[in-house]
Amino acid sequence: MQEFDDIIAELKNKPVTGLIIRSDKESGFIAGADVREFQHIDDSTRAAELARTGQQVFKRLADLPFPTVAVIHGYCLGGGLELALACTYRVARDDVGTRLGLPEVRLGINPGFGGTVRLPPLVGAVAALDLMLTGRSVSGKQARRLGLVDAVSPPRHLMNAAIACLSKPRTRRKLPWSKRMMGVWPLRPLVYGQVLRQLRKKANPDHYRAPYRILELCRQNATEEQEAASLGELLVNRASRNLVHVFLLGEELKRQARKHAHDIKHLHVIGAGVMGGDIAAWSAFRGFSVSLQDQKPEIVARAMKRAHELFKKKLRESRLVQEAMDRLMPDVAGDGLRRADLVIEAIVENKEIKQKVFRQVERDTPPTAVLASNTSSIPLETIASALKEPSRLVGIHFFNPVAKMQLVEVVRGAQTSDAALNRARAYTVAIDKLPLVVKSSPGFLVNRILMPYLMEAMKMVEEGLPLKNIDHAAVEFGMPMGPIALADTVGLDICLSVAEELAEPLGIAVPEKLREMVERGDLGKKSGRGFYKYGSRGQARTRPAFSKMGEVPITERLVMRIVNEAMACLREGVVQDADAVDAGMVYGTGFAPFTGGPMRYVETLGETGVSHSLHQLSEEYGERFIPDAGWSQPDLLVRNVAS
Numbered sequence: 001m002q003e004f005d006d007i008i009a010e011l012k013n014k015p016v017t018g019l020i021i022r023s024d025k026e027s028g029f030i031a032g033a034d035v036r037e038f039q040h041i042d043d044s045t046r047a048a049e050l051a052r053t054g055q056q057v058f059k060r061l062a063d064l065p066f067p068t069v070a071v072i073h074g075y076c077l078g079g080g081l082e083l084a085l086a087c088t089y090r091v092a093r094d095d096v097g098t099r100l101g102l103p104e105v106r107l108g109i110n111p112g113f114g115g116t117v118r119l120p121p122l123v124g125a126v127a128a129l130d131l132m133l134t135g136r137s138v139s140g141k142q143a144r145r146l147g148l149v150d151a152v153s154p155p156r157h158l159m160n161a162a163i164a165c166l167s168k169p170r171t172r173r174k175l176p177w178s179k180r181m182m183g184v185w186p187l188r189p190l191v192y193g194q195v196l197r198q199l200r201k202k203a204n205p206d207h208y209r210a211p212y213r214i215l216e217l218c219r220q221n222a223t224e225e226q227e228a229a230s231l232g233e234l235l236v237n238r239a240s241r242n243l244v245h246v247f248l249l250g251e252e253l254k255r256q257a258r259k260h261a262h263d264i265k266h267l268h269v270i271g272a273g274v275m276g277g278d279i280a281a282w283s284a285f286r287g288f289s290v291s292l293q294d295q296k297p298e299i300v301a302r303a304m305k306r307a308h309e310l311f312k313k314k315l316r317e318s319r320l321v322q323e324a325m326d327r328l329m330p331d332v333a334g335d336g337l338r339r340a341d342l343v344i345e346a347i348v349e350n351k352e353i354k355q356k357v358f359r360q361v362e363r364d365t366p367p368t369a370v371l372a373s374n375t376s377s378i379p380l381e382t383i384a385s386a387l388k389e390p391s392r393l394v395g396i397h398f399f400n401p402v403a404k405m406q407l408v409e410v411v412r413g414a415q416t417s418d419a420a421l422n423r424a425r426a427y428t429v430a431i432d433k434l435p436l437v438v439k440s441s442p443g444f445l446v447n448r449i450l451m452p453y454l455m456e457a458m459k460m461v462e463e464g465l466p467l468k469n470i471d472h473a474a475v476e477f478g479m480p481m482g483p484i485a486l487a488d489t490v491g492l493d494i495c496l497s498v499a500e501e502l503a504e505p506l507g508i509a510v511p512e513k514l515r516e517m518v519e520r521g522d523l524g525k526k527s528g529r530g531f532y533k534y535g536s537r538g539q540a541r542t543r544p545a546f547s548k549m550g551e552v553p554i555t556e557r558l559v560m561r562i563v564n565e566a567m568a569c570l571r572e573g574v575v576q577d578a579d580a581v582d583a584g585m586v587y588g589t590g591f592a593p594f595t596g597g598p599m600r601y602v603e604t605l606g607e608t609g610v611s612h613s614l615h616q617l618s619e620e621y622g623e624r625f626i627p628d629a630g631w632s633q634p635d636l637l638v639r640n641v642a643s
């Protein structure tokens with residue numbers, strides 16, 4: 001920033017007719033501030049001061065006596081976009097890899113280098129709030145439609161487009177009247193009122209202050225000074241600290257995985273059902289050549305149709321959709337095995353059938369290919385026993401729905417080689433997912449921790465607690481949805497089968513009620529009735545009332561089951577450390593991100609607090625709450641990765 005400021009000062013007095021700012025980096029323009037630095041700032045005055053310094057540099061850029069253009073490709077986020085906003089013009093590359101956005105809200109802060117001040121007049125209040133409150137990024141073309149950039153163009157014409165901007169007379173682009181109207185009385189209070197109502201549904205103000213601050217700054221037409229002061233306060237707040245922690249955990253998973261080369265060009269997927277079909281589609285979307293095999297052509301055809309819908313939604317342009325479709329080949333005969341670098345099996349959950357399939361896979365694939373199973377419950381070692389070379393087998397456990405869930409558990413079996421594991425990680429990060437290495441053990445990390453939580457919720461239903469109270473308690477804590485609604489969404493049959501798999505090894509009691517419901521055919525959303533009733537489009541039909549009841553520590557019972565099981569996973573070495581538990585639970589289940597994850601939450605309570613709470617619950621509710629032996633090994637809570 002200092003160097004940039006010096007250059008601007010130097011140019012100011014030179015006979016310059018225009019300035020083009022672009023980046024020579026492959027990865028893009030500027031991806032924003034170094035988030036790691038945030039952790040070292042613990043004083044709000046100092047944080048605000050840093051924001052003010054940035055604002056002054058960008059103000060000097062904006063005040064230059066000649067026109068300036070930002071030429072944007074790849075990432076243009078946060079402070080990067082704020083720099084571009086301080087230029088007279090912006091031109092962007094027209095490919096999908098170009099991403100512009102202000103993602104600060106996701107780190108629990110507001111934009112601090114003038115973004116809240118410069119964005120609304122440029123694109124209108126509604127679009128500006130949408131971008132800043134969701135933190136989502138847009139492509140070059142979308143940015144052009146919003147008025148965020150002045151022109152988009154393919155790479156070879158980009159500099160010409162920038163030069164053309166410089167030769168234009170310097171006029172201020174006017175917002176179309178429809179967008180301007182939203183920002184003036186009498187529409188203005190209506191717009192802000194509406195946005196506030198929407199926001200309340202999505203973010204609990206007790207947990208997430210940043211979006212409410214952003215809204216307030218825009219509503220007041222705040223000054224840069226107010227923006228900086230607000231940033232200062234938010235940055236040192238616990239929620240922001242935890243969100244930054246969560247962000248860094250994700251970055252760390254990617255960084256670790258990117259250390260390894262994968263050399264995977266062709267992927268062969270066996271099983272075109274719910275999971276296999278979507279794994280194949282997602283990988284083709286992300287650029288891999290994929291062949292998709294199942295027993296019957298009509299099953300593969302159904303998956304191809306779903307893939308087409310995904311491509312249309314994500315890629316929009318028909319040329320790109322066609323290219324993605326060309327990368328995905330229906331392959332009932334399994335011809336793709338011969339040239340596969342990676343095979344992912346996602347067929348029925350049956351060990352004999354899986355072993356049989358892998359025997360053939362081993363025969364038909366090149367010896368260098370990595371072999372992977374998406375199994376959720378069959379020990380990797382059992383499947384590997386069918387192979388001559390068991391070290392090639394690794395687990396790549398996706399979550400449903402594949403397109404939405406960021407986390408993928410990469411499972412190391414007793415015989416898995418480092419090479420196979422690392423290539424699987426590198427593939428996973430190449431399809432833009434977060435690979436978490438877990439030991440092959442029942443339920444791996446995520447399902448294992450989630451299951452006791454779901455079972456506890458169902459136990460409360462058996463005890464007669466109202467559904468709504470249980471779900472409400474979890475949502476109030478910060479979960480994306482309550483455990484009962486979650487079980488209905490996943491499907492009660494799937495919950496039951498995972499619970500039964502885990503019941504013995506983990507000593508979990510499966511609630512009778514769950515068995516009865518599955519026997520009756522009440523499977524949740526998909527059958528129209530589970531714990532709740534649903535309409536034909538899966539919308540909840542019953543709205544059970546929230547009832548008053550005696551003191552039952554619902555939240556405590558739910559959360560303590562999670563943290564106690566998380567500790568058991570740590571003690572058994574299911575994952576490397578406490579950071580890995582947090583990453584798995586936040587990215588795999590949406591565990592209240594503002595807490596930083598279950599182990600970070602434990603730090604807030606203090607270990608004694610947790611043990612005390614578990615002891616009390618175990619006296620009142622039974623042995624399942626007895627503190628795990630790991631609580632008396634403090635070294636387990638030492639973090640190695642991101643903090």
Ligand code: NAI
Nearest residue numbers: 271272273274275276294295346347348349374375376400
């Ligand atoms: P599914 O029943 O939707 O699909 C399985 C597909 O495999 C079917 O289309 C079937 O025709 C095909 N198939 C069976 N035997 C085959 C064979 N010998 N050769 C080729 N194709 C064959 O099942 P789903 O839900 O996709 O599960 C697949 C795997 O993924 C299982 O191992 C499951 O444990 C795992 N999994 C499932 C999750 C879920 O939420 N459904 C989540 C994570 C993992």
